[in-house]
Amino acid sequence: MTATPYPILLTPGPLTTSDRTRQAMLRDWGSWDTDFNAITARIRQQVLAIAHGEGTHECVPLQGSGTFSVEAAIGTLVPRDGHVLVPVNGAYCQRIARICKTLGRRLSTIDYAEDRPMRAADIDRQLAADSTITHVAVVHCETGTGVLNPLDEIAQVVARHGRGLIVDAMSSFGAIDIDARTTPFDAVIAASGKCLEGVPGMGFVIARRTALERCEGNSHSLSLDLYDQWKYMERTTQWRFTPPTHVVAALDQALQQYVEEGGLPARGARYARNCQLLVDGMEVLGLKPYLERKVQAPIIVTFHAPADPRYDFKTFYQAVKQRGYILYPGKLTEIETFRVGCIGHFGDAGIPGAVKAIGEVLAGMGVEVGTTVDA
Numbered sequence: 403m404t405a406t407p408y409p410i411l412l413t414p415g416p417l418t419t420s421d422r423t424r425q426a427m428l429r430d431w432g433s434w435d436t437d438f439n440a441i442t443a444r445i446r447q448q449v450l451a452i453a454h455g456e457g458t459h460e461c462v463p464l465q466g467s468g469t470f471s472v473e474a475a476i477g478t479l480v481p482r483d484g485h486v487l488v489p490v491n492g493a494y495c496q497r498i499a500r501i502c503k504t505l506g507r508r509l510s511t512i513d514y515a516e517d518r519p520m521r522a523a524d525i526d527r528q529l530a531a532d533s534t535i536t537h538v539a540v541v542h543c544e545t546g547t548g549v550l551n552p553l554d555e556i557a558q559v560v561a562r563h564g565r566g567l568i569v570d571a572m573s574s575f576g577a578i579d580i581d582a583r584t585t586p587f588d589a590v591i592a593a594s595g596k597c598l599e600g601v602p603g604m605g606f607v608i609a610r611r612t613a614l615e616r617c618e619g620n621s622h623s624l625s626l627d628l629y630d631q632w633k634y635m636e637r638t639t640q641w642r643f644t645p646p647t648h649v650v651a652a653l654d655q656a657l658q659q660y661v662e663e664g665g666l667p668a669r670g671a672r673y674a675r676n677c678q679l680l681v682d683g684m685e686v687l688g689l690k691p692y693l694e695r696k697v698q699a700p701i702i703v704t705f706h707a708p709a710d711p712r713y714d715f716k717t718f719y720q721a722v723k724q725r726g727y728i729l730y731p732g733k734l735t736e737i738e739t740f741r742v743g744c745i746g747h748f749g750d751a752g753i754p755g756a757v758k759a760i761g762e763v764l765a766g767m768g769v770e771v772g773t774t775v776d777a
């Protein structure tokens with residue numbers, strides 16, 4: 403059992419947050435108040451610093467879940483007659499493709515198997531063959547499976563061809579380095595409730611200033627117009643429409659803890675340790691990860707479900723929850739899997755405790771999973 407009165411979330415956001423982060427939401431803020439606007443300014447500056455974008459990029463926060471920011475970035479940065487190339491190796495890449503279609507942006511895809519990272523060489527070939535492509539949009543860590551795509555290689559190829567790059571770094575930002583000084587991009591998109599360990603409710607887009615400056619009038623939408631959001635915030639220091647005040651206050655507190663922990667190197671190392679403990683522990687139980695280790699991001703791990711007919715995800719999930727851990731269903735259509743997140747504010751005992759609980763639950767269900775050793 404865990405020490406907390408509620409289960410640890412082993413999910414890729416919402417995730418388990420610290421008491422300090424949650425306590426930051428116990429006070430109300432006026433959206434016009436200068437103290438609140440100072441928090442917004444601080445968050446923008448800190449997020450920009452994580453990506454080393456000071457002086458070259460702008461951090462534009464936006465209300466809503468992560469998808470709102472992805473949609474806003476594509477709708478704002480890609481002109482209406484633009485053409486987006488989307489390499490697809492999972493559910494969140496498919497979501498980007500769907501956004502392009504919904505917004506009426508011309509779309510081309512390169513399709514991969516879900517257990518394979520996308521390849522810069524394929525993008526290179528496609529860009530060489532089609533000069534109408536204006537932007538490439540990729541997912542950094544494809545949370546649908548946990549596969550890590552080679553962002554820097556892709557960014558170099560896209561820059562060499564003089565096209566724009568839009569990166570959905572929702573589940574990697576803050577834990578896996580993205581350095582604007584060396585990895586060229588037009589936009590990186592992330593959100594409050596992922597590796598920065600805030601609560602969900604807002605996203606942000608780190609956009610190259612020279613790219614953003616050209617985007618007036620591109621957007622199909624009033625509320626998702628990042629250019630307008632940026633200009634308004636610069637002019638007034640306020641959010642254009644009602645801000646998620648408590649979410650902003652919690653993210654500010656979460657960012658303070660991020661810095662205290664040692665920033666990205668420390669956060670990334672903690673998640674990598676969690677991931678290693680998880681994969682090792684589950685393998686001892688006989689549970690096999692879906693991905694090869696060399697393409698696995700230290701964010702979320704997909705496991706093959708046991709083949710035993712006595713296994714049933716809902717029963718398994720509920721029993722593990724009773725023991726204090728919330729797991730995540732699989733997102734693959736063809737193979738039965740489940741996922742376990744490595745991110746969030748839980749102590750070193752979190753992952754070993756979860757592995758132990760999983761082992762006990764499967765044993766209790768009478769499910770055969772191969773070699774079973776006391777975890």
Ligand SMILES: Cc1ncc(COP(=O)(O)O)c(C=O)c1O
Pocket residue numbers: 414415467468469470472494541543544545546570571572573593
């Ligand atoms: C890679 C990726 N993109 C986008 C999202 C945004 O999803 P949502 O709108 O549900 O926050 C997520 C959420 O987990 C994600 O992992």
